[in-house]
Amino acid sequence: MHIYWGMLALAVGMGLPIAVIGAGLGQGKAIASALEGMARQPEAAGTIQTAMIIGLALIESLVIYALLMFFMLKPLLPTVEQATEAAKAAPVATMTR
Amino acid sequence: MSLSKFRFFLVALLLSAVLLARVPSVLAAPEDAHGPNTSGSVATETAETAENLTGHDVGPAAGGVEGHGNAEHGEEKAPGTFDPHAGTWLHLLTQKIFGQEPVGIVEHGGEKHFTNIQYDVIVVSVFTMALIALLGVLGARKMRVRPEGKPASLSHIVETSAEGFRNYLIGIMGPDLAGKYAPLISSFFFTILFFNWMGLIPGMLAPTANPNVPVALALVAFVCTHFIAIKEAGFKSWFMHFVGEPIWLAPLNFPLHLIGELIKPLSLSIRLLCNVFGEEMVALQLSLLAVGAIAALHFPIPFQLPMLLLGTFFGLLQALVFSTLLAIYVSILSTHHDDHDSNNIHGHVEHVHVHGFDEVVAHPSQSPVA
Numbered sequence: 002m003h004i005y006w007g008m009l010a011l012a013v014g015m016g017l018p019i020a021v022i023g024a025g026l027g028q029g030k031a032i033a034s035a036l037e038g039m040a041r042q043p044e045a046a047g048t049i050q051t052a053m054i055i056g057l058a059l060i061e062s063l064v065i066y067a068l069l070m071f072f073m074l075k076p077l078l079p080t081v082e083q084a085t086e087a088a089k090a091a092p093v094a095t096m097t098r
Numbered sequence: 099m100s101l102s103k104f105r106f107f108l109v110a111l112l113l114s115a116v117l118l119a120r121v122p123s124v125l126a127a128p129e130d131a132h133g134p135n136t137s138g139s140v141a142t143e144t145a146e147t148a149e150n151l152t153g154h155d156v157g158p159a160a161g162g163v164e165g166h167g168n169a170e171h172g173e174e175k176a177p178g179t180f181d182p183h184a185g186t187w188l189h190l191l192t193q194k195i196f197g198q199e200p201v202g203i204v205e206h207g208g209e210k211h212f213t214n215i216q217y218d219v220i221v222v223s224v225f226t227m228a229l230i231a232l233l234g235v236l237g238a239r240k241m242r243v244r245p246e247g248k249p250a251s252l253s254h255i256v257e258t259s260a261e262g263f264r265n266y267l268i269g270i271m272g273p274d275l276a277g278k279y280a281p282l283i284s285s286f287f288f289t290i291l292f293f294n295w296m297g298l299i300p301g302m303l304a305p306t307a308n309p310n311v312p313v314a315l316a317l318v319a320f321v322c323t324h325f326i327a328i329k330e331a332g333f334k335s336w337f338m339h340f341v342g343e344p345i346w347l348a349p350l351n352f353p354l355h356l357i358g359e360l361i362k363p364l365s366l367s368i369r370l371l372c373n374v375f376g377e378e379m380v381a382l383q384l385s386l387l388a389v390g391a392i393a394a395l396h397f398p399i400p401f402q403l404p405m406l407l408l409g410t411f412f413g414l415l416q417a418l419v420f421s422t423l424l425a426i427y428v429s430i431l432s433t434h435h436d437d438h439d440s441n442n443i444h445g446h447v448e449h450v451h452v453h454g455f456d457e458v459v460a461h462p463s464q465s466p467v468a
Contacts, residue, residue, distance in 0.1 A: 051266075058419040062369040069372045 002087050006079055013074045020067035027060045187301045192221045216308060223305040226292050263287060263421075270422065271429040279326060279428060286319065287421040290370065294413030297378050298406050304413075306374045316367035319424050327431035335434050362427060366420060373416045381405040 035053035039046045079087070186192075196217040237256025263284050268276040290306060297304025305311045327336045340359070342351030381402040388401035400406075 054415065055419055055422055058369075058415050062365070062373075062419075065369055065372040065376065068376050069368060072372075072375075 002091065006084065006087075009074065009077060013071060013078060016074075017064070017067045017071050020064045024060055024064045028057050031056050031060065186218050186222055186303055188218070188221050188225055191225075192217050195221065218303060219305050219308045219311065222296060222303055223293070223311065226296055226305065227289065230288055230292055259288075260284060267425055270425045275330070275429055275432060276425075282322060283421050283425050283428070286315065286424060287417050290315065290417040290420055291414060294374055294417060295410065297374060298409050298413070304374050304378060306370055307378055309371055312367040312370040312374075313363075315370070315420070316363035319366065319420075319427075320363040323424065323427050323431060326428055330432040331434050336431065339431060362423075366423060370416055370420055373412060377405070377409045377412055381409065 031053060035049050035056075038049050233252070234256060237252045239253070264276065264280045267280050267283060270276070271279070293306045293311065294304055296302045297307060306315075324336070327339075340352055340355045341348045342355060384402040384405055388399055391401070392398050
């Protein structure tokens with residue numbers, strides 16, 4: 002039980018930030034190339050900006066899928082009372098050596 | 099300076115007065131616990147406003163704050179539970195249509211069960227769509243020309259936005275497809291835009307935050323895409339999209355393309371839903387953060403204001419992304435498989451036309467090369 006809850010808490014806490022890392026790198030690359038294109042040809046700036054915004058929204062949607070998983074896993078987390086009760090009922094073995 | 103300048107403002111004021119009028123029968127009902135005028139301290143009022151902001155999609159986090167404000171009302175509630183019937187400004191209309199029963203709680207043989215039917219979403223959706231239709235009809239009437247020769251301002255806004263979006267679609271889909279299907283895709287755009295923006299009004303909810311609405315929109319978009327594809331390019335070309343380029347790879351390509359097609363409505367709906375729901379969840383958490391500060395200062399400070407401003411931009415962005423993706427899917431599926439597609443979507447190399455050398459000329463004297 003402890004391991005399940007521990008792993009669950011880890012997944013709930015770490016799932017979204019890992020997705021955010023990937024999205025941050027991807028969006029950084031997208032914006033960098035968009036800015037380079039705008040600097041190279043300023044008259045196409047409007048078109049490039051529109052395409053960049055849409056590309057950013059698509060990359061962001063992948064993070065939103067991870068957010069959906071967060072919202073689905075969050076109700077499964079135990080409350081503090083439940084966790085302390087389980088800890089009292091089955092105490093974790095301590096190292097005695 | 100005539101009064102007709104203010105006619106829209108007066109009509110809006112009258113409508114608000116009608117919607118906000120408290121009918122005695124409604125006051126007597128126990129589910130009126132969460133009307134905006136029944137709270138005591140400023141703190142619970144802000145929490146209820148925050149809760150009204152998000153309609154029904156409030157998790158158990160807000161239940162603890164609400165528990166204080168509801169203790170004196172008729173219903174028995176354990177602290178920390180969520181009463182789904184916060185209501186919106188259209189609360190009266192919802193009750194008139196769907197009855198006095200609190201939303202989400204139905205009785206079966208004396209026991210109360212929690213159901214998932216949320217009537218407020220239906221009422222707000224229909225109200226928003228009626229609003230869009232009204233704006234469209236009013237803006238598209240024959241231009242009322244003032245003596246100086248300027249048209250009415252509503253026509254300006256409506257025509258500029260409709261034409262602007264249509265030009266944007268021409269850029270994506272090409273002029274002939276856009277000419278036929280711009281009304282459909284513009285309807286999606288403006289509907290989703292107004293649905294997303296409804297969540298920013300305190301006391302209303304965003305219909306797109308409820309899972310049913312984006313799924314419905316995505317399913318309709320999916321069916322429309324394939325019908326348009328078959329209508330424009332024919333059944334054979336539509337089927338060849340699934341089979342793929344080398345015919346002998348069909349057993350591999352067919353399931354792949356089929357899953358790819360089925361995943362599109364899923365991704366469209368989840369993207370829209372989670373963006374709007376996450377946005378209003380963040381706004382709710384910010385409002386809950388503000389409760390302590392407001393209780394201490396006795397002055398309402400809108401902590402959720404930056405999130406609402408961001409929500410304006412992101413609501414527009416999500417509507418734009420949905421419509422752009424829909425337009426791209428329509429244009430990809432509707433191009434004939436053998437015709438040259440101007441964007442070279444399928445990556446064919448053998449259909450490149452070099453201007454000036456491949457044009458059919460009626461007479462050699464007309465050829466561009468001298």
